[in-house]
Amino acid sequence: MHRRLRCGVLLTALAFCLFAGVAVGESNDVAIGERLAAFLRAGRSVISSHQDLINDPAIGTKNLTGQRVVAEALETFGRQGSSATETFSQSDKQLFDAQIEALREIVDEHQKKIDAKGVGFKGFIPATFARLVNERFEEKVGDRAKMKVTGPVDLVRNRKASPDSWEQSVIEQKFLSPGWPKGQSFIEAVEVNGHPSFRMLIPEYYSASCLICHGMPKGEVDVTGYPKEGAAEGDLAGAISITLFK
Numbered sequence: 001m002h003r004r005l006r007c008g009v010l011l012t013a014l015a016f017c018l019f020a021g022v023a024v025g026e027s028n029d030v031a032i033g034e035r036l037a038a039f040l041r042a043g044r045s046v047i048s049s050h051q052d053l054i055n056d057p058a059i060g061t062k063n064l065t066g067q068r069v070v071a072e073a074l075e076t077f078g079r080q081g082s083s084a085t086e087t088f089s090q091s092d093k094q095l096f097d098a099q100i101e102a103l104r105e106i107v108d109e110h111q112k113k114i115d116a117k118g119v120g121f122k123g124f125i126p127a128t129f130a131r132l133v134n135e136r137f138e139e140k141v142g143d144r145a146k147m148k149v150t151g152p153v154d155l156v157r158n159r160k161a162s163p164d165s166w167e168q169s170v171i172e173q174k175f176l177s178p179g180w181p182k183g184q185s186f187i188e189a190v191e192v193n194g195h196p197s198f199r200m201l202i203p204e205y206y207s208a209s210c211l212i213c214h215g216m217p218k219g220e221v222d223v224t225g226y227p228k229e230g231a232a233e234g235d236l237a238g239a240i241s242i243t244l245f246k
């Protein structure tokens with residue numbers, strides 16, 4: 001009787017530890033994913049805030065260096081209250097550093113383009129910038145993490161942004177379902193190419209400023225050369241996808 005009781009207590013404790021262990025690991029993964037997404041967004045908004053400068057054909061040297069964009073992105077990011085890294089492990093911090101480095105490199109590698117005098121629209125826009133940063137991030141830490149901006153399959157402009165089957169099913173079955181709370185992410189522990197992985201998808205919606213390219217009239221070619229999607233403000237535009245390989 002006594003023995004059975006002790007065993008029961010032990011089993012309960014073990015079950016609790018296992019459960020707590022999973023929960024703690026998952027909440028850290030969510031925090032990592034949110035941080036990576038927030039910094040990518042901060043970088044995009046910095047590029048967006050300088051879009052008129054980038055597109056100005058009258059100015060040559062613009063001093064929009066990688067160092068400056070990183071500094072402004074970190075500032076934007078800090079203002080959102082998401083700067084604390086103390087709670088993250090050394091290897092988590094390496095991911096953040098790789099992302100910062102990717103951002104710096106992409107801007108530095110585009111200096112000639114950004115500084116081209118006599119050229120107005122140069123194609124250096126937040127979406128393209130974000131894709132290049134994510135691709136560089138994958139080159140650096142692709143064995144541990146992957147980031148991508150994707151979207152509903154009928155909206156995707158760049159084939160490289162096409163959703164994989166997991167992303168597509170979350171977009172269609174969760175984000176596009178009428179009851180899905182606006183802005184709510186979806187997370188799941190899944191296998192990716194045989195590796196146990198943590199996946200996170202964060203929905204993004206069109207704001208008024210996006211519609212100059214993604215809005216009406218549907219089919220009209222925008223400044224970037226793509227046909228407009230005919231979207232409205234508040235429609236689901238896409239999703240930031242983050243995978244952490246275990």
Ligand code: HEC
Nearest residue numbers: 127128131151155156157158161205206210213224237238
């Ligand atoms: C100047 C035109 C322009 C504006 C403004 C613009 N986009 Fe885009 N967007 C593009 C182009 C071009 C691409 C493809 C970029 C690439 O080569 O990867 C793109 C890609 C995307 C993608 C990735 C999936 C895909 O289609 O390849 C999403 C999501 C997206 N845009 C959402 C937005 C949102 C949200 C806004 C407003 C905050 C916005 N865009 C503003 C032109 C624009």
